[in-house]
């Protein structure tokens with residue numbers, strides 16, 4: 260079992276390893292025993308598969324479970340209100356502890372609920388996906404608005420992150436692709452040697468039992484170092500958004516949940532590499548093609564339909580499009596670009612993709 264400490268305003272530990280969920284009843288016994296209620300906000304699909312293991316770990320605390328729709332659908336204003344209704348109906352109070360059980364979507368939702376219920380109650384992230392190595396760390400919470408992804412949310416650090424690698428065994432193929440996109444993103448913004456290792460995988464499922472946990476730890480280390488430097492996203496934290504300006508626009512344009520977050524981010528990273536005129540683009544596209552990322556989706560999405568979402572991106576200002584680009588691997592920077600340049604790069608990327616498919 261490995262532990263990584265995240266030194267934010269409220270520091271906490273990320274526990275990672277097989278069987279980590281068992282630590283809840285040990286390391287966090289005092290927190291859970293002091294709570295008047297322990298409420299698990301669970302992705303309904305994850306609950307079907309893994310709730311017994313969580314219940315075993317929480318046996319002494321009689322948890323109540325509120326199931327929310329699987330995946331990105333959970334990040335709606337309706338589900339957010341449903342969570343609050345559940346907490347109020349169950350007579351929860353400021354002494355209630357909330358656990359997020361599932362992937363990035365349920366973590367973002369449950370974190371937002373925890374940060375707003377009676378102005379804030381403690382919560383623990385219990386992530387079950389590869390993607391959540393990113394989203395569960397750093398205290399970003401969110402729900403979506405039809406006009407933009409993650410537009411409503413807070414910064415609110417968890418009390419702990421308990422990341423049990425056993426849960427990853429049941430991930431479907433598109434979730435493996437989704438999660439590995441964020442791992443690759445961490446490599447792009449930090450370390451070329453690590454990127455080389457990752458781009459060598461032509462079949463991501465081969466990572467299971469062969470280094471996956473090590474890559475997740477590296478990703479968490481990159482993320483926590485950035486969050487520690489810039490908890491509230493005044494500067495370098497924006498680099499974590501590499502590939503997300505277009506990625507988020509695609510998710511909002513298609514409708515949340517139609518494509519996984521990470522698959523959309525892979526399209527966004529290809530676009531950011533094109534804008535950066537990066538020599539990494541061809542091998543990144545080859546890697547994405549080998550691993551069946553849906554590159555051809557870009558051919559069906561006109562630039563004009565994505566532009567309004569990109570303009571609403573949180574990094575953008577009223578009139579400007581701001582992107583995270585790469586000087587080189589490990590050297591991200593922010594750049595304001597014109598619509599004309601954005602459109603030309605989009606056209607060029609689509610041409611390259613058309614020729615390679």
Ligand SMILES: O=C(O)C(=O)C[C@@H](O)[C@H](O)[C@H](O)COP(=O)(O)O
Nearest residue numbers: 393397399408409496499500503573
């Ligand atoms: O935690 C952050 O900060 C991130 O930017 C993490 C991202 O990788 C994450 O995938 C998220 O979608 C970004 O959302 P944003 O709303 O912070 O742009």
